Amino acid sequence: MTPSPAVVNPPRRQPQAKDDRAMNLFSDLRDLVVETLQAMESDGALPKGLDLANVTVEPPRDPAHGDMATNAAMVLAKPAGMKPREIAEALAARLDADGRISSAEVAGPGFINLRLAPALWHGLIRGALAEGAMFGRSDLGQGRRVNVEFVSANPTGPMHVGHTRGAVFGDALARLLEFSGHDVTREYYINDGGAQVDVLARSVYERYREAHGRAPEIAEGLYPGDYLVPLGQALKDRYGDALLDRPEAEWLEPLRDFATSAMMDRIRDDLAALGVKMDVYFSEKSLYGTGRIEAALDSLEKKGLIYRGVLEPPKGKLAEDWEAREQTLFRSTAHGDDVDRPVRKADGGWTYFAPDIAYHHDKIERGYDLLIDVLGADHGGYVKRMKAAVSALSDGRVPLEVKLVQLVKLYKNGEPFKMSKRAGTFVTLRDVVEQVGADVTRFVMLTRKNDAPLDFDFDRVLEQSKDNPVFYVQYAHARICSVLRKAAEAEIACADAELQAADLAVLAHEAELALARRLAQWPRVVEVAARAGEPHRIATYLSELAAEFHGLWNRGHDEPALRFIQEGDVATSQAKIALARATGVVISAGLGILGVAPVEEMR
C-alpha cells in the first residue's frame, strides 16, 4: 500500500533539533552521515547543493556487514558526477574518525558498513530503561488528526470472525498511529438507515409473534438467527400484545429502533470483550431528514460534479435484467474513478453511496488531516468512488486511505472449519474470544499483512510451543520477569533506576550485543510500521526479538558467563539484568501497540 503523503511527509520542515526522548540510533547515525556529507560539501570534497533525501542508514541483513550501513555514496554518485567508491572512501574516512564509530568500511558497490562503539549500545540500553513505556514513541505524526473508521458492521446480527479481524486491525493501527504522534479518533459507522434495518425489524416482529406462541414466519430474506429470539421476548415484555396483528406501518419504526439499539449494545459488548473502545459511533440514520445528505451533494453540485445521465451497461458480464435508466450521477471519473456513480436510485431514493458521501463530508468538516477506512476485502470495488468523493469534497486537501482486510480461514485440528448459519456452525467474535481469549485472538490476527488471507487454527493458537508466536513472545517476557524475581531473591538491586546506574561495559559478548542491536531497531520498526500503516510489522519484530532473547538465554547453558544472574557478582548481574529488562520494556511496548497484555509468568 502506498504510504499516505499525510503520514509520510510532515507539512512543516523536518526538525533539526532532535527530541532527546526519542532514542533512535538509526536516526542519530543518519544525522551524523548527513552532517559529514554537508561538511564535505563545504570544503569541496563534494559538489554543493546535493539532494540528501535518499541517503539512508539501515541495518544490514547480514550481520557480517556490521551494525548499520549507508547507501550515501551510491545515491550521490550520479548527481555528484563521481564514482561511488571515491565518495565512499572519503566519507568512510571521516566517519571512522568520529568517536561513535568503531569502524567504517567500504563494501560491495559502495556501501559503507559501520560498526558502533560499544558505548552506544550501552547508552541505548540505559535509554530504553529511562524511557520505559515511552521508548520508541515518536512525533512522526506531529499531532495530526487522523480518523480511523473500522468495523462498521451492520447492526443486524452479531459480529463474526471476519469483523473480528477488521476490529483488531483497526484498533492496532490506531494504537500504532497514536504511539507515533498522531491524534487518533476511532470511529464506527452504524448502517442504521438502509433497507436492511427494516428487514431486521420484520425479523424481530416474527420473534415477537413467536413469544406470544404464534409460529414465526421467517420468510425468505429475513434474518433467521436465534439471536433475535430474546428480542422478541423483550418486546413482549415491553408491549404486551399491543402490536400483535397490527399493520406493519404501526410497528416498523419502533421495532427498527429497538432492534438496532439492542444489536448495537451487543456489538459494543463484543468489541469491549476484544479490548476495542470506539470514540465515536456515527449513525447513518442521523444523516436522513436533516439535510446533511442534500448539503453534501449540493457541495458536489456546486463543483459541477452532479448530473442527470444514463450509465453504460457493465461490459462482459451477464446483465439480462439491465435496462438503461436516467439517474442522478456523481462525476467520480473527474477524481480518478472508472465510471460515474449513481447517488439516487431510479425510484428517487438515495443509493447507499449518497449517505456515505455525506458521512465522509462530515468527517472532512470535523477537520481531520487524514481519513482511514478499514473495510472488508469484498468492498474493494468501492474504494475508488469513495476516494473520488473525498477528493472532490475536500478539493484534494484530505487524503483518504483505505485498508482492505482479507478473509480469516478457520481451522480446527488442522482441518478447515466451514461456517454455516444454517448448520449452526457460525463462529462469532464472542465464540472466538471465549475460546482463545482476547490477547491470543489479537496477536494471531496481527501476524499477517491486512491484505493477505489469514489462517486461524483454534488448536494451534492455544498450543504452548514455539510454533505459536503468541506463546513464544509471551514466554520471552515471562522469562525476563523470572530473572527479575530471582534477582530480587538474591538481593540484587534491580529497580530500573539502579539498573541504569550499572556499569554496562561488561556487556561485550557478541550474543549480548546482538540483542542490543535488535533493541536498537525498535524505534525504527515503529516508524516504518506507522508509515506503512502495517501493525503486523510489530508482531514480526517481536517474534524476532523473542528469538534473539531465547537464543541468548540458552547460551547460558554452555557458557555460564552469559547467564543473567552471576553468582556473587552484583555489578555484573545488574548489567546483564539491565539488558534483559530493556528487552522486557520493548516486548511490553510492542504488545501494547497490538493491544495485548504481557504475561509475567507461564502457568
Next chain:
RNA sequence: GGCCCCGUAGCUCAACGGAUAGAGCACCGGUCUUCUAAACCGAUGGUUGCAGGUUCGAGUCCUGCCGGGGUCGCCA
C-alpha cells in the same frame, strides 16, 4: 470483459528500492545433576509465476501475459 488484491523453500509466511532473498513447520543430527529444555544449536532446502522496462541496484516500482481470489447501477 473492466477494476482491485495475491503469487517467494515441499507447507505456512517474512523482507523500509539495497549486498549472498530470510524465519517457522516438515525431514536429518545435536543440547536438560543448569537462571523456566513450553527452549536452544546445526544441516538440508530457491530461476521470488513468465517476459520486458525504469534504476548504480528490483521479490519490491512500471507495462504485458499466466494462475488464484474479490468485485462490477436500481443490496450495504
